Amino acid sequence: MAPPIVVQVVVDKPLAQGFDYLWDSEKLGSDPEVGLLVELPFGRSCLVGVVIKVSAHSEFKLDKLKSVSKLAPLKSFDPAALRLMNFASQYYIHALGETIIPAIPQMWKKSENWDKIPKKLIAAAEKKKKKMTQGKSEGFISESELNDEQRDALGKIRTCTEKEMEFKAILLQGQTGSGKTAVFLNWLSRVLEDTSAQVLLLVPEINLTPQLERRVRAYFPEKEMVVLHSGVAEKDRGIAWYEAMTGKAQIILGTRLAALTPIPNLRAIVVDEEHDPSYKQQDGIRYSARDLAIWRAHDVKVPILLSSATPSLETWMAAKTGRYEYIRLDQRAQGAGLPKVHLINTREPQNQFSPGDIGRPKDKSVVTKTLAHAISKNLEDKKQSLILINRRGYAPVLSCGACTWLSKCQHCTSYMVMHKAGALTKKSVLSCHHCGLAKSIPSHCPDCGNADLKTLGQGTQKIEDAIEQMWSDARVLRVDTDASKSSKGAEELFQEIHNGKVDIVVGTQMIAKGHDYQNIGLVGVLDADGRLFSQDFRAAERLFAQLVQVAGRAGRAGKDNQAGGDIYIETQYPESAVFQYLLRHDVDGFLSHTANERQEAGLPPFSYQALVHAEGRSLDKAIQFLAGIKGYLKKQSSISSALRVYDPVPKAVMRVAGSERAQLLIESDSRKQLQEALEIVDRELRENSQGRISKATRVRWLIERDPIAI
């Protein structure tokens, strides 16, 4: 009799260990291999899992072991992909199974599909080939068309990456409109001359991908390219992932969820807009796709290029200190000038409308007179205006003027936002952005019966209304997630702007990202002050990056559009650093100012942080649970002196959907010692938990490494 084969398999559960199963080669039609996807009986159900070990022994009695029931028609994960998963699992304190399995597209996790998939795949791939040959050549700039500065940058990138099998991290810093994309796509084009080479191109947002996708296709019409983001249909995503992991696709373009895709012949990585917070996964395993990409490049010894107009402080400092190659693009391509920044001090009366002013809006708080005049002038010049306000809906709160009633959510410690009737909702509603609860708008105050309810503050809908009323001849378009979920998708909304069918665009940060608008003469920013004083120490950095980005939308491209356009920012605090550096277009000045602040305060990147999140039925329980962890860490004499463990605190939005939430911040100057502490905590918590729910307090917990929002 042949010796038994035992495989160890991990499944999508918060369990540190793998499970032993018997492997019947004859029945499964193949010998076992590390990295294979299989189906197995688990408890009373069936689960998919990945083989992580093959041996002839088990700690358990062989006759007690169950057998692997089915094998997916997939080749095994390549060794580098498995190393990446292992690293992510360890670093982000997440079990290996709950790291690997969620990274596999849904299509491959349904074992009932396994018999039909291969046929489907071939059919789909054929169809895709046809589609590819019909592609347009939008935005293609060949190497010979690059300007001197771009050509110089491309030359430098090639020189420092010409050695094979060498890790190299490069920061390509250049202001918006300086043509970074054309530089890195021309770089990749040389890398891809080797027809077995694969490259990974990460981009931050879904709404960025269609435009960039066309642009990348234009560069590589002959190359197999796949796109991975949450907007891709399940089946297409399954096929794309398959083509990446089999080495068939040469270009893998995707958002953060592409970060864990197996890419066996990876030769280069680009992370576009590397500072963007959307690279951070905010549920499940809370990884940073950018940081994982850097680790991955280092692991497989390939170059990685990080591109940004406003690099993250971490990356910028690494470039400054010579750990990364530092390449700059300081001119705007196609000769467009820099946008002129205007700070409108909303405290100064001359900026405000007075009673009797012509064109004064009904609600005089919506825009200042100064901005209104600038918009009128811009309309006369036949240019488009972008108005940015970072809040969707009509107004953030509904209030009663006669008593103290406010539209609080009954499940969350937040207010319900008023949304006016539109394509999404047939009638006006109050909606909670945290738990999703929606209610009709009360006609009278629920507390005192007063019929005169007022809105406080403003969102995109209110600004849209006000602007339509102030400029009744102008064509106004709102762009936010609500509008893009309605009949028209984001892509279609942006197309209307590109085609010049719109005069004034009102939108959230969605409008700031990556779109090459052709005719924007003016950008107006409302309500930026809220983020100057956020409790989150990264808020100012984020605001600065966003303002630079949105400013960059003004005055791009266009042969006769040599002027850089204008950006107007309404603020009560024009003297604050964010605005002052923006006024001078001084990105490096702002970063160096921020670096000094962080160093003085001992904040990242001068220290390392982790959060323990706790969520329970009462705040007391959650706080008590976290206090227990703090006490436990104090007792770990080997490590406690290297840590700063703060007191547990309720989260900014303390109650969401009936759960009360708190967090514990752990900080250290040593990455290694922080890691050690987290592993100790994790082990202790697991021993006393069922999954991630504490047995004693029923508090649900999660450890997050390198949080970006505190």
Ligand SMILES: [Zn+2]
């Ligand atoms: Zn009332």
Ligand SMILES: [Zn+2]
């Ligand atoms: Zn709620």
